[in-house]
Amino acid sequence: MLGVLLSLALAQGAPEISAPVAVAAPAGADSAAYAAIAAPPGERLTGASCTCAARVELHRIVRADGDISMLVDPAWDIPAAGLEIRPGSDLHLMLMDLRHPLAEGAPVEIVLRFEKAGEIRVRFHVTRDSRGWWAANVRPARPAPAP
Numbered sequence: 001m002l003g004v005l006l007s008l009a010l011a012q013g014a015p016e017i018s019a020p021v022a023v024a025a026p027a028g029a030d031s032a033a034y035a036a037i038a039a040p041p042g043e044r045l046t047g048a049s050c051t052c053a054a055r056v057e058l059h060r061i062v063r064a065d066g067d068i069s070m071l072v073d074p075a076w077d078i079p080a081a082g083l084e085i086r087p088g089s090d091l092h093l094m095l096m097d098l099r100h101p102l103a104e105g106a107p108v109e110i111v112l113r114f115e116k117a118g119e120i121r122v123r124f125h126v127t128r129d130s131r132g133w134w135a136a137n138v139r140p141a142r143p144a145p146a147p
């Protein structure tokens with residue numbers, strides 16, 4: 001799937017976003033959002049925003065000595081194989097201090113900011129179970145053939 005998206009992105013010269021999904025949460029809480037991104041070589045995700053939240057941060061989960069913490073990254077490179085911001089992985093978009101609830105089944109628009117392509121508005125599906133949604137809607141990238 002990412003391979004197909006990458007081809008499209010390369011043909012059109014713009015990032016392609018698939019499987020956008022955010023986690024349902026009440027107003028005032030934080031939430032997380034996920035997506036798979038394909039883009040032409042050298043593209044970077046440099047930020048995101050949402051009218052639904054005070055701010056959106058690029059978070060990386062760091063595990064050390066049994067402790068789990070989240071670091072704010074300034075940007076993420078989009079590698080040639082695509083970037084999977086996937087539930088259960090180390091990366092997520094953190095929606096900080098929700099201004100209104102994110103309700104299951106009511107999509108939310110998040111603006112993704114790219115270094116070269118600029119801002120892209122994306123409708124994110126909202127679900128209580130982002131891992132289950134991802135497993136049901138995203139086919140795993142095919143493993144590279146053995147050399």
Ligand SMILES: [Cu+2]
Nearest residue numbers: 059070092094
């Ligand atoms: Cu976070």
